[in-house]
């Protein structure tokens with residue numbers, strides 16, 4: 063089957079994505095505003111189309127567009143957002159006078175025929191924010207061109223050169239060999255001021271105050287999210303980070319995949335980090351899509367099932383599912399699950415007021431039964447605590463009376479389960495969850511904490527100590543920490559002052 | 562929908578104290594959707610009842626069931642056995658459902674698990690707000706689709722009162738002034754003239770007064 067991938071955006075990033083998609087034998091449907099650089103019969107470009115909303119799941123997303131001919135619906139197998147970002151001059155530009163240009167504007171000057179050659183050119187990066195590696199890549203290459211074409215003194219002021227990519231590292235070495243002078247300045251020491259036909263750049267290089275009289279200052283641009291970012295992330299059902307770029311600040315989404323299976327983000331729309339290696343990201347993304355589509359299967363062992371006779375269509379699960387895996391059925395009065403999108407986190411089951419959602423055993427599996435008197439029950443998130451315990455194979459050595467259960471996400475815990483545990487005799491329940499910015503299911507940890515707070519309040523009203531329920535965050539690799547937390551929760555049983 | 566809120570657990574535990582076999586009965590419609598009395602809340606309450614009984618050394622059993630709507634006898638008839646076996650039914654429906662049980666099972670104790678709050682809707686996840694006061698004679702056509710009775714703190718038919726500030730109500734700055742909303746919406750739909758429509762004091766015989774109200778659906782009612 064021929065897979066068609068929707069690419070949103072028509073800039074360099076989108077072009078990179080389209081090339082990568084075509085390179086692995088798929089088709090691209092690209093939407094944007096204005097011209098698109100690629101002409102290829104496997105790439106269809108729709109100028110002026112904007113995304114209205116999407117439904118469906120990987121393999122068969124229904125994308126609805128606003129076009130000049132009214133609404134259009136297209137079925138696509140996967141979606142890549144590559145809308146780019148806005149480049150704005152850094153704030154020092156305001157005070158720098160007319161001898162200052164931005165990285166973006168320099169190439170036009172270099173190509174201009176008539177120009178009074180400058181004697182000294184100062185490049186500046188990291189003035190407003192710590193620019194990423196991509197900025198260094200652009201800046202260093204511009205500095206080398208200036209040095210080569212104009213033969214003048216070239217200073218390159220920066221706070222950091224991130225050379226983790228070999229091309230940047232290479233350019234940096236070449237630039238130094240060609241005579242570009244790199245200087246590291248201390249934070250907040252930089253000032254750029256026009257002075258008698260020149261521009262004075264002053265800063266502290268950690269040893270002394272330095273000031274350079276420049277004929278031209280070239281400053282890096284700052285990346286800003288486009289205004290449409292937030293509405294587009296909502297339409298796509300994916301996250302936004304604290305700076306307003308695409309995708310969550312979450313350890314599980316460092317690359318191009320998002321919380322919604324089959325939807326990817328690449329390039330500048332992810333913020334500076336997205337520009338580190340756009341071509342690599344595009345190639346990886348296209349390949350990942352192809353591999354998933356060629357043999358499409360659920361990604362979770364256990365996925366949610368909804369009992370249509372119990373569902374009251376309250377929409378609560380829909381509001382909570384972090385993976386866009388639920389939708390209202392077209393032909394039944396019930397919510398239904400997209401089987402390829404569900405990641406089995408169980409968050410929906412924990413919030414459903416009708417108990418209409420079932421994951422086998424609510425996704426919980428017993429790791430160790432308690433022997434003797436029941437003392438401590440530990441719920442281990444399978445993304446962290448479970449891994450940590452498996453790694454050191456310590457389960458057998460835990461004290462008597464400890465029972466361990468594995469859960470797909472801490473967000474899957476239902477308050478009534480814990481009440482039943484206390485009823486069964488456990489004196490304390492310990493929930494070992496992932497750190498909240500590392501929750502595989504985005505908000506599972508936060509959802510669980512709210513429910514647990516409400517449960518503790520209720521239990522306290524009944525005269526049951528709040529710390530009968532203890533929540534702790536742990537990380538996958540830290541086995542010792544997990545063990546220590548289990549032991550301390552165990553040892554503190556009975557020590558707490560009631561209420 | 563009818564929006565409810567679970568009563569505090571201590572109040573409920575106190576309420577069921579005289580009874581040994583309690584049926585905790587959820588309602589599968591309004592109180593499910595308003596997250597106050599569906600199967601989940603009923604199961605949670607049952608678990609708490611059992612836990613409390615174990616803690617205090619009482620002999621209490623709690624069973625849980627949910628019906629589609631407690632406010633229809635047919636749905637209640639489906640669980641006649643369960644109701645018979647219980648000493649008391651702790652109902653998680655709104656006041657309508659609770660009374661329906663009392664009526665259908667004249668010798669059974671029925672207890673309210675939920676405080677019935679208002680007719681409203683979710684304005685964000687887990688947050689509900691009143692929209693209609695059931696006045697019996699709707700005037701939304703003249704008030705831009707925004708109910709001054711339910712949403713103006715003083716239920717002014719002819720507003721605003723003059724105390725609003727920055728669009729917020731003087732009674733509580735967290736509440737939008739209903740009349741500010743009404744004005745803006747009338748303006749948006751080009752019906753500002755409706756502001757001038759004066760209403761005489763409301764005839765509450767359509768609404769709260771005049772004894773228990775009853776409605777016949779002509780053409781259907783026998």
Ligand code: SF4
Nearest residue numbers: 383404405407408410
């Ligand atoms: S289990 Fe998780 S991913 Fe699957 S439908 Fe429920 S909330 Fe969504």
Ligand code: SF4
Nearest residue numbers: 373374376377379414
């Ligand atoms: S939360 Fe439960 S009742 Fe509500 S829509 Fe989802 S499945 Fe249906």
Ligand code: SF4
Nearest residue numbers: 588590591632655658
């Ligand atoms: S009993 Fe009350 S809560 Fe239940 S369906 Fe009827 S009106 Fe709604």
Ligand code: SF4
Nearest residue numbers: 693694696699700708
């Ligand atoms: S005018 Fe009466 S019926 Fe209409 S919304 Fe307001 S209270 Fe309800």
